[in-house]
Amino acid sequence: MSHSGVLPLLDHVAAAVSEAISRIRPDAAGADPVVRRSTHADFQANAALALAKRLQVEPIELAGEIAVALRASGTPELASVQLSGPGFLNLTVSDRSIWNQVAARLADERLGVSASGRGTRVVIDYSAPNIAKEMHVGHLRTTIIGDSLARVLGFLGAEVIRQNHLGDRGTQFGMLIQYLDEHPDAQWRHDDLTGDASSVSALDGLYKAARAAFDADPRFADRSRARVVALQAGDPATLARWSEIVAESEKAFGEIYDRLHVLLTPEDYVGESFYNPMLAETIDELVGKGIVVDSDGALVFFSEEVTGPDDQPVPLMVRKRDGGYGYDTTDLATIRYRINTLAVDRLLYVTDSRQALHFQLVFEAARRAGWLTDDIAAEHIAYGTVLGPDGKPFKTRAGGTVRLLDLLDDAVAKARQVVAEKNPELPSAExxxxxxxxxxxxxxxxxxxxxxxxxxxxxxxxxxxxxxxxxxxxxxxxxxxxxxxxxxxxxxxxxxxxxxxxxxxxxxxxxxxxxxxxxxxxxxxxxxxxxxxxxxxxxxxxxxxxxxxxxxxxxxxxxxxxxxxxxxxxxxxxxxxxxxxxxxxxxx
The missing domain is CATH 1.10.730.10 (Isoleucyl-tRNA Synthetase; Domain 1)
Known part of the structure; x- marks a missing residue:
C-alpha cells in the first residue's frame, strides 16, 4: 500500500457532506462540513448550524436540503442520514464499510496511517543537559516530550533532525579542569569507578568541590580564570582535559537515554562549543543589518514586539560589555545555522515555559535578520513543572534536586511490586x-x-x-x-x-x-x-x-x-x- 494510507471513514463522510453542500448551495462550496464522532450515531454533521446565518436560511431547512442531497448521492459508506434537533444530521455508516476499514488497516504495515509529513525537514531541540552535571528531574519533560514528537513526526514521513544542545562551555569548566589537575588522584572516569557510580555523578561532585575552592581561595579562583582563557585560546592540554570530560559525560548521558528508550544518540549531540566559531560572523551580520545597537558598550537587540514593566523594549544581550558571549548569542547563531545550513522547514525547541520570552525574542531577531521567513515555522514547545506531593517543584526530602536515575529506580521498584502482585508466578528474570x-x-x-x-x-x-x-x-x-x-x-x-x-x-x-x-x-x-x-x-x-x-x-x-x-x-x-x-x- 502506498504512503497515502487508508482514508478514515470520518473523511469519507465529511467529503460526502461537502459535496452535498456544494451541489445544493454552490455559494457555500468549500465550507467546513463540521463532521464529528457522535453518541447519537456514528457521526454528526453540524454544517447547517454554522452556515445558516451566512446563507440567510433556517438551520433546520438547510439541514433538510443537505440530508436529501446525501441520500441521493449514493455514497456507499452511508447507510442512514437522520435529521435531528435544530439542524444536526446524524450519520450512520454501513457495517460493510466498517469491516472493510478493519481489513484494510490490518493489511497495511502502517495500520493505514498516511505519511502526511513526507517532504518536510524538522529540527527538534530537546534534552540539553550540561556537561559534568547529573541529569535530574528537570531534564525529564524535555527529553520525553521531545522524543515522542520526534517519533510521531518521523513516522509521518518528516525528515527529523534531533539536536541535543549540550551545555559544554562556560566559566565552570575552568575551575573544574583546574581542580582535576590539582587533584590527580580524583576518581571520575567511568573505568575507575565501581558499582553503580557514574562518571557524571563523580564529576558533579568534583565540580561542587571546585566551586567551594573557587569561593574560598582567591589564588585558586585566579588559576581557574586563567584556565577559562586557556580553554578559549585552544591550549592543547586544557582542550584535551575538556574533551575527556565531555566524552565521559556523554557516555553517562547515553546510559540514561538507553534506559529511557529515547532516540538520542551521540550523532545528535551538538554542544554550545560547536557554534563558537559562528558567533562573531552572526553578530557582524546583525550589526550590518542594523538590528543590534550599542548600549553602554554592549551590543543589544531591542524588541519591537515586547515591552517590559517600564514600557521600554525588552532587550536580548548579543555581546556583553567585556566582549563575552552568553546563551542569547549562541541561540542566535544556532537558529541561523539551522536555517541556512540545515535548510529546515520547521524548528521545535522543547524547553520549559519559563524560557518563553527568550525564544520569542530569538525568533523575532531571526525574522528581522531575514533568516526566519514565512516558509519556516519556529515554535517553542513549552511545558510545565514536575511537582512533588506538596504541590511545589519536585525535590528530595533534604530539599535537593532529584536525580533522574534515582527517580527511574524508584519507578521500576514500584512497578515490580505491582506486577508481582498481579502475576506472582512470573519467573524472576521475566x-x-x-x-x-x-x-x-x-x-x-x-x-x-x-x-x-x-x-x-x-x-x-x-x-x-x-x-x-x-x-x-x-x-x-x-x-x-x-x-x-x-x-x-x-x-x-x-x-x-x-x-x-x-x-x-x-x-x-x-x-x-x-x-x-x-x-x-x-x-x-x-x-x-x-x-x-x-x-x-x-x-x-x-x-x-x-x-x-x-x-x-x-x-x-x-x-x-x-x-x-x-x-x-x-x-x-x-x-x-x-x-x-x-x-x-x-x-x-
Missing amino acids: LDEIAEQAGIGAVKYADLSTSRVKDYTFDLDRMAALNGNTAVYLQYAHARIRSILRKADQPDATVNPELRLASAERALALALDAYGGTVDEVATTLEPHRLCGYLYDLARDFTTFYDNCPVLAAEEPTRNNRLALCRLTARTLRHGLGLLGIAAPERM
Whole structure:
C-alpha cells in the first residue's frame, strides 16, 4: 500500500457532506462540513448550524436540503442520514464499510496511517543537559516530550533532525579542569569507578568541590580564570582535559537515554562549543543589518514586539560589555545555522515555559535578520513543572534536586511490586524485564498524558496503577490481547465484510479507524497527551467489546472477525505506545 494510507471513514463522510453542500448551495462550496464522532450515531454533521446565518436560511431547512442531497448521492459508506434537533444530521455508516476499514488497516504495515509529513525537514531541540552535571528531574519533560514528537513526526514521513544542545562551555569548566589537575588522584572516569557510580555523578561532585575552592581561595579562583582563557585560546592540554570530560559525560548521558528508550544518540549531540566559531560572523551580520545597537558598550537587540514593566523594549544581550558571549548569542547563531545550513522547514525547541520570552525574542531577531521567513515555522514547545506531593517543584526530602536515575529506580521498584502482585508466578528474570518496561513506561506516560503546558504531580502509586489512565493499564491491555491471540493460535483472520456488527464491535472498529487522525493531530498541535487519551479510550473500548462479545468461543465466521478486531487493537496499542517511546510487553 502506498504512503497515502487508508482514508478514515470520518473523511469519507465529511467529503460526502461537502459535496452535498456544494451541489445544493454552490455559494457555500468549500465550507467546513463540521463532521464529528457522535453518541447519537456514528457521526454528526453540524454544517447547517454554522452556515445558516451566512446563507440567510433556517438551520433546520438547510439541514433538510443537505440530508436529501446525501441520500441521493449514493455514497456507499452511508447507510442512514437522520435529521435531528435544530439542524444536526446524524450519520450512520454501513457495517460493510466498517469491516472493510478493519481489513484494510490490518493489511497495511502502517495500520493505514498516511505519511502526511513526507517532504518536510524538522529540527527538534530537546534534552540539553550540561556537561559534568547529573541529569535530574528537570531534564525529564524535555527529553520525553521531545522524543515522542520526534517519533510521531518521523513516522509521518518528516525528515527529523534531533539536536541535543549540550551545555559544554562556560566559566565552570575552568575551575573544574583546574581542580582535576590539582587533584590527580580524583576518581571520575567511568573505568575507575565501581558499582553503580557514574562518571557524571563523580564529576558533579568534583565540580561542587571546585566551586567551594573557587569561593574560598582567591589564588585558586585566579588559576581557574586563567584556565577559562586557556580553554578559549585552544591550549592543547586544557582542550584535551575538556574533551575527556565531555566524552565521559556523554557516555553517562547515553546510559540514561538507553534506559529511557529515547532516540538520542551521540550523532545528535551538538554542544554550545560547536557554534563558537559562528558567533562573531552572526553578530557582524546583525550589526550590518542594523538590528543590534550599542548600549553602554554592549551590543543589544531591542524588541519591537515586547515591552517590559517600564514600557521600554525588552532587550536580548548579543555581546556583553567585556566582549563575552552568553546563551542569547549562541541561540542566535544556532537558529541561523539551522536555517541556512540545515535548510529546515520547521524548528521545535522543547524547553520549559519559563524560557518563553527568550525564544520569542530569538525568533523575532531571526525574522528581522531575514533568516526566519514565512516558509519556516519556529515554535517553542513549552511545558510545565514536575511537582512533588506538596504541590511545589519536585525535590528530595533534604530539599535537593532529584536525580533522574534515582527517580527511574524508584519507578521500576514500584512497578515490580505491582506486577508481582498481579502475576506472582512470573519467573524472576521475566519479572525484572517487565518491571523495567512498566516502570519506565509509567514515568513517561504520566508526563505525556498531561497537557504539556500544565504542571503535574509525580505520584508513583498513581503512575504505576493497573487501573486508570496509566501506561501499566495500557501495557496490561496489550498483554491481555496478545494472550487471547496466542490461545486462538490463528495467525491470519480473514474479515468477512457481510456480517452485522454488534454495538461493541462497532464502537471498537470506529475507534481503531480514528488512529491515523489522532497521530496527525499530535503532529499539528505538538500535544502528545492527545495520543495518550486516544489509547486509553481504545483500551476501554476493547474491554467493553471483550466483555460483551465472546471471541474464542464464537462460531465462525464471527470468531474470525472478532480475532481481526483483537489483532488490530493489539497492533494499534503497541504502535501508539511506541510513538510515546513506551514498550508493549507480550505478557505481564
